[in-house]
Amino acid sequence: MSIRTYKDAIDRLNTLQSNAATLEAVRASGGRQSEFAIPEMVEYLERIGYKQEDLNKLNVIHVAGTKGKGSTSAFANSILHHVKPDWKIAVRERIRINGTSLSEEEFAKYFFEVWDRLEMNDVRKFPQTPAKPAYFRYVTLVAFHTFLTLKVDATILEAGVGGTYDSTNIVPKPIVTGVSALGIDHTAVLGKTLPEIAWQKGGIYKEGVPALTVNQPEEALSVLKQQSIDRKASEFSVIPETPELADIKLGLAGVHQVQNANLAVHLARKFLQTQDGFQPTAQLPKSFIAGLENARWPGRCQIVADPRYHNTTWFLDGAHTTESLDCCTRWFVSPEAALRPTTGKRRQRILIFNCTSGRNGSSFLGTVLSNAAAQLKLYGSDEERDSFFTHVIFCTNVTYADGGFKGGTDIDLTVKNDLAHLKTQQDLATAWSSLVPSFPTQSIHVLPSIEHAIGLIRELASTRDGDGDTNVDVLVSGSLHLVGGVIEVAGLSDVAL
Template identity: 45%
Template sequence: MQVENRTYAQAVECLNSLQTNAAIIEAINKAGGGINSRSLPEMREFCRKIGYEPRDFDSLNIIHVTGTKGKGSTCALVESILRNFYSSRKESMTNKIRTGLFTSPHLVAVRERIRLNGSMLSEEQFAKYFFECWDRLELNNLQHNFVEQLKPNYFRFLTLMAFHVFMREKVDVAIMEVGIGGEYDSTNIIEKPTVCGISSLGIDHQRYLGETIDLIAWHKGGIFKANVPAVTVDQPSIALDVLKKRAKDVNAPFIQVETHTKESLGNINIGLAGQHQLINVSLAIELCRIWLEKHRNIKFDIERVPQEFVPGLVKVRWSGRTQQLVLEKYPKITWFLDGAHTIESIQACMNWFNETAISKVDESQKNKSESSPNIERILIFNCTANRNGSEMLKNLTSQNSYIHFDHANFCTNVTFTTNQFKPDLQNNTIRIDENLTWQKTLAEIWPTLMSRSQKSETHVFPTIQNAINWVLEHCKENEHEVQVLVTGSLHLVGGVMAVLEIDV
């Protein structure tokens, strides 16, 4: 069958077949497996099977980014700055920078993960490039008479496909976000990137990276390469020491950037909301400065933000992260979407929500940690059971916030009921608990975090669609303006966007 005759739906079906079953993942983890030193040799071999040597990707002038919090936002900022860099310059038509962006996870459609010039691949493009990679792997298996059809797992395949897309499209720069960690991540077959960046570090993915910040920093610092600038932001001191040592071990120039203030950025309105985004902006600016000096021979005054960076900072969009919107068909509801999924990022999310939603609250109410009489607030939350749900919920309660939630809805990350299934949102790596044990546990924890004078009703739902339907029905019954915060998981946010048919 010819590539051009196959569809996006067929590509997604094939891709989903590469997802590792949840039970297998659990068995591997119990045996002490998972991310390990075998990952990269295997990835390099898969790379060769589709026709590339890792050194071929040096031509992509890669910006490689890892971190715990903000790595996706940093990548989005870098891409927007570079794509819009020449918009105010005379030579814009001849020197425009063609960008490729690889990120994870996706919110609604898997093709969000691979973007060209800021736009995700079309369904036709995705199917074309997907089957080019798929068929090369199939042919290799046939040539070697493999009984078992050897293919990379879901994320590795998409990483290979991203490299293939960027090579075929001849992008000027590829911005590559690490999946998990760095040292053994499939993106780390990169040999000579232009610059490496590490966003804010915190505790996450302990099963794979370790329980302490120094172990996590070791993994993240694994992306550093000889003579390639290694750039990071303010970090916990023990993590910073580890990053410095990792940079020194490979002779990578180490740069720690200072965080810009709103004033030092000229009081511009950055396209990503939230005070915490200033950290990501600061990292992105330095990564772009280094890239432009090397590949466009443009020297910058490091004491100020280049004016050419401003269009990209203002125009950047990154769905599902500190995103606020009102939908025309539900005018009474303001949706606040943020995929925060660590204790630290949940705190940043609440800082943003306080800052954004507080304008709806009279100052007389502010110090009472109560809702305005005319505003009702609803939380929709889920996090994976291996994360510290109790601590995350503490950061969402009014004891740490000016905001009080009248209702807290806990649901799974299953998006639709079975008759409305969307293949892009299939996730075989998560075990489905039909008893909703984890959601019930979160619902039991929530009231214990309230003060005696506060009331917050809890609800448990089997799917995201059920939780959204409850909100919509509830809003029909009252005249209040409603604010809904969705957080705890990017998969949850993506599911909400799919149910509400919000464009990514």
């Protein structure tokens, strides 16, 4: 048999229905597809040779929420790594072991082991079950298989867009479960009310397992509490504040990260109590503090100095809701980021932005601009909102100029026609012009790929004036896929991942 490569794995993966298409199918079915999600996922797990109970060996911290679950997972991972450096700690997001993603060779190996087992064991328990799971479910299966094969000591399992019916929710007995913030911004996107979303997220609570949550709106909190009762959780706790967090410089930037760090602290405490006999102390242990200070999560409030173009600094945040863009802008327009002192050279600020078709791009851009104005006033800057950015670039998530995508990128096949006509990007450009009528039209760019955008950045960064080189600050936001593509095309992988 010929060697099957990482590219072969990605080509196969991209033949599976995307997350976006799956969500649309669930909406169209009125939610009827959701009731089959867990039985189908268990069926796939059994077809690749595992029982549900095998997943308990992963020692899972399960996290759900609409905001902050990724940051919470990153903080929890870092805390455990600093407390137990000899442990093998896995994170489902990007399939990471001890903070490092699988190599391409490793990913291809585990990917095809799952693929081949599904091919060989094609007997269906449920007639409606597709031969292969959808994209996110398949990656989750690969993660489970990888972590069981490597016999990890702990697993941080971040739910996808759901909870109750999420593909990660087949672990019978996690060690501890937690729900991060539930934002109303997701209600329109998911077509659910806040109590309905709370019911979904509370679906990760399990019998005999501690059920934690951050403070939530009352209508959501009551639903989460009822879920913990109905699912017979060992306890339900709205976590108290950790006073020391006010004095810790967290590894993930932004004031909103304090709540996520706090949830991670409580999750890690519960986990270590159960797994390692950890006894909580009045003050945070030094190992917890070190974990919080050194937490990293690529693509979220991340500052990256370009390793080759020394006058260029990248500010990466895949914020894709109004609420997360609010946090992103408050982080970017601050003394630690775009308002930091410079050496007197001329500065250009460039926004690279995209959003999923169907989201309210005009509202998103309005959030960026209104928050920029508020932040400039807050810090006593004499800069104007309308001229804060010197260029704005609206490009697709297509990675390369020839139309190719970054390996592993989940692109909904139904948007290809939209990409071909750059409709979303044209709409964003029109919205920007409407919001900032004085903005020079020649500084608004609609481009067909990330590679085109990086090419323009390089061109603008090479501009010289009487004071020498121009400092270029580039904010990339609106889409995690966009951020991932920029990291690849701009050559930032070694310093950003």
